[in-house]
Amino acid sequence: MIQTIKNRTYTETKDNYNHYGEKVIKEGGLYLREWSPNNSKIAAAMRKGFSLKLKDNSTVLYVGCSTGTTLSHIADIATKGDIIANDVSMESMIGLLNLLKIKKNVIPILSDFRILPENKELNKDKFDFVFQDVSQKDQTDVFIELVKKFLNKGGQAAISLKTRSIDSSKSPKQVLVKESEKIRKAGLKILKTIDLEPFEKEHYFLEVSF
């Protein structure tokens, strides 16, 4: 569950833990962990009008989890469904290991995100929420493939575009136009385009569905 108190966002959890130095408030039997838009792109997008439709039993595919800053909050909300967390870097995965002990429904995969669609174990699964946050040149192409293969009908998908790592010679808006055209040509709809300006520079957040 997400709560907002005095213009600040919190996620409720039963576990008493602190993953990356965030503020924790005790309220009744529950703990509220602060979800700051400065640390997390989903929280920043929520400040600017994105609505997250996660339930406690929904399944999640999170590509580019790194040390699990945002992932820990998603694991607070989706407590029963399986959460797949993917990253290439082993060093950042070591930062994730503490979270794995607390949240048993988080399943890590250490691989390149480009070979995720061919993963044999994931083949027949569908997810309610697909999110990709990797700063790579071909991130949109792989995102389209992931959405087509893994998104449930009625599910939510989102991508954070880091325009500087896609093309540093063009302006961020030119990159956005080009990349969103790619998504539309692939037969997907763009529901929302959010500029993450005060929180992240030159980042765009796109909400996508069938």
Next chain:
Amino acid sequence: MNKDNLQKQFVKDLNSYLSKNKEIINAVKALEVVNYLTTQSNSIFDYVYKWHSLEYPELYASCSKDNSKYIKTILELESSKKDSIMSGSIGNDAIEAIKSLCNLFLDFEKNSNKLKKIIEKSAKVAYPNLSTLLGPILATKFISQVGSLERLSKMPSSSLQLIGAESALFKHLKFGKKCPKYGFLYLHPIMQGLNNKQKGKLSRYFAGRIELAVRADMYTKNKISEGLLKDIEKKKLEIKKTQ
């Protein structure tokens, strides 16, 4: 989705990654610390030198300007025995403080020597050809700049030639300044004794040979470094004849 299989696969992936890349990770991390320690010990030396030369300004020249020898003689020096223009003293408290700084300097030096041994050991195992061509520390410098041995092996040799000269290269591309001819390769002893134009010629040839050595380390695991070194020395003689 089979949860257990995925969990097992993850544990397997983590451990196999570590066992494969153990040597390279150790060498790169140790090199980072060595760089840190050398900058720190240099600045400590600077403070010691400026402070202690108020007491005994001739000492550094009499140690033949060798930093660690200078530090060691300060530790052994008795304040009554000195032949200097400065007849006064900065006082016992100050000298004690300087001596404890000297101990810190020697500590840093000892640690960085230990780390250099680790680098040499692991470089010989992980990339033997590259480390005989460049020396273990310079070879590790190349790898830590690029990120991994695999990425270095997939580079064209013309990019490898300019590793370490990125800012000069982008100044050339953006503003039309002079193009750099060498980066970290300049640090290799074989580049000495040539003028700038000759260095540029040799570094192009050298980069090509290094690329061969890296690919041998990455894929075939043959030992080809000695032949390559002979090639480079021959080329150096040829280049020296031409002006």
